[in-house]
Amino acid sequence: MLFALEMLAIVLIFQVFSSVECRLTGIETVCRALRSATIRILCVGIGLGLFIWFRPHLHRRLVTAADSVDGEARRWWAVHLIGLGLIFVPWLRADPASLNADFQAHLVTLLAGAVLASTGALFLLVPRRDVSALLREGGAGLALVVLVAALIPDLADALAPLWWAFRGLILATFYGVAVVLAALGFHVVLNPDFATIGTEGFFVEMAGTCSGIEGFALTTGFFAIYSVLMRDTLRLGRFWMIVFPLALLVSWLFNVLRIAALIAIGARVSPELAVNGFHSFAGWLFFTVLALGVIWVVQARPSLHRAPAAATGTGVVIPFREDPSAALITPFIVFMLSGLLVQSLWQAPALGYPLQAALMAAALWLFRKPLLALDWRFDPVALLAGAVVGVGWILSFRGGPAPEGQSELTGAALAGWILCRTLGTTFLVPVIEEGFFRGYLLQLLGGRAMWQTALAVAVTSLAFALLHGRVIEAGLAGLVFAWVALRRGRLGDAIVAHAVANGLIALTALITGDWSLI
Structure with a gap:
């Protein structure tokens, strides 16, 4: 999941926040090859995940090997993070608008970063000493899965002519989009002869990359891998004759909804955001999630297996x-994606905070059992540390603009927004942020030596600071929360300290009416 978040960050950086167009780089072939390699890595990674997930003995062996965090694992973490940093260097150093013109100069950095990040990730997931044994156990099936997954982009290219060969598919998609937009109250203008559709001055000419053909390719490729892995228990006739056509239909309907949503965003919210949503990377990510969701549904249906679905799982x-x-x-991950979602759907993103809070609450509720199992015993030091951070944040505040759109809210709408903002800031965000930064990253990067712990605290505090607008204050708060977590080795203490700090800040914002404080 962490690597999936990294892949999402790379896509957002280079396709949303700074759009790289290969035809404008001067080395279009190399640029497209690099983009294709990124998509292939995504497909191969998911293919390997499916292979290991549905091979219980491999799954158990891999989990056992990966659980041993030793000096070698930390070295590979360093290699991975250095590579990831190199990938982001072009975006950090260059003006986003100049990335296309300077792409050749950044190519070496990007390639070196990709190689280091991929190598580090590989040997983190599969320790080097276990690679040969796992390859032997995987055998020809593993090689076949890697080959099929790597060829999924080529399958999409091979299927692309179908989009233009069968005019009925174009018409069905166009009129499907038109129906959805009309149902939403838009006046739709479409021209199937020129593959153009739009509304309210925003029009798109759909190319093969935004036709949804990626969904057909991903569904076909992942279904082929799944059917091979589960061939001993899966009812192949029902799977291919019933489920597969239905999955293609769902993929097509999903694409219709995706296009309609992007056109609506382009007409009412942001043309740039909508155009970025049509990019190939965005389509691959959307359809990957959809294809895996369909496989999950298939796995959960006993009628599609000759044995109960539970018997085909991953063992203990x-x-x-x-x-x-x-x-x-x-x-x-839900916290970050929900932030992106409200940025996309609201011209004034602050008004979408209730939706973001609801999604965060749902994610925490899903994992309530392990979260409630944390040590929540009372610690006065955590309360005091949180109070110090909260007071320091309030006293160092120099004012800022009010959340955009808040002045438009009145009555029950304003009260509901304030309630969601207060509860989310005080209770939801501390659990989510402390769980990731102090619960996961700090323990992952730390070690027995003092310098390893200090480095882990510095890295996690810096990452925490970059997530917030006030870098210095947030960095200092991150150091305090890390100290609280390490003091007794309890994540619950850090969460309490963070909640106290945020509670004081939210209370001050509520009293003063200045929500820019949060």
């Missing part, structure tokens, strides 16, 4: 919602 493993690591990482 911790259920996802009870996995302590998942409980620390997944809510943070």
Whole structure:
């Protein structure tokens, strides 16, 4: 999940916040090859995940090997993080608008970063001493899965002519989008002859990359991998004759909804955001999640298996919602994605905070069992540390603009927004942020030596600071929360300290009416 978050960050940086167009770089072929390699890495990674997930003995062996965090693992973490940093160097150093013109100069940095990040990730997931044994156990099936997954982008290219060969598919998609937009109250203008559709002055000419053909390719490729892995128990006739066509239909409907949503965003919210949403990377990510969701549904349906679905699982493993690591990482991913969602759907993103709070609460509720299992015994030091951070944050505040759109809220709407903002800031955010930064990253990067602990505290505090607008104050708060967590080795103490600090800040904002304080 952490690597999935990294992949999402790379896509957002280079396709949303700074759009890289290969045809404008001067080395279009190399640029497209690099983009294709990124998509292949995504597909191969998911293919390997499916292979290991549905091979219980490999899954158990891999988990056992990966749980031994030793000096070698920390070295590979360093390699991975250095590579990840190199990937982001072009975006940090260059003006986003100049990335296309200077792309050749950044190519070496990007390639070196990709190699280091991928190598580090590989040997973190599969310790080097276990690679040969795992390859032997995987055998020809593993090689076949890697080959099929790597060829999924080529399958998409091979299927692309179908988009233009069958005019009925174009018409069905266009009129489907038109129906959805009309149902939403838009006046739709479309021209199937030129593959153009739009509303309110925003029009798009759809190319093969935004046709949804990626969904057909991903569904076909991942279904092929799944059917091979589960061939001993899966009812292949029902799977291919019934489920597969239905999955393609769902993929097509999803694409219709995606196009309609992007056109609506382009007409009412942000044309740039909508255009970025049509990029190939965005499509691959959306359809990957959809294809894996369909496989999850298939796995859960006993009627599609010759044995109960539970018998085809992964053996004795911790259920996802009870996995302590998942409980620390997944809510943070939901937190970040929900922020992106409200940025996309609201011209004044602050007004979308109730939706973000609801999604955060749902993620925490899903993992309530491992979170409630934390040590929550009372610690006065945590309360005092939180109070110091909260008071320091308030006293060092120099004022700022009010959340955009807040002045438009009145009555019950304003009261509801304030309630969501207060509860979310005080109770939800501390659990999510402390779980990820002090519960997961701090323990992951730390070690027995003092310098290792100090480095882990510095890295996590810096990452925490960069997530907030006031870097110095947030960095100092991160140091305090890290000290509280390490003092007795209890994540619950850090969460309490963070909640106290945020509670004081929210209370001050409520009393003064100045919500820019949060």
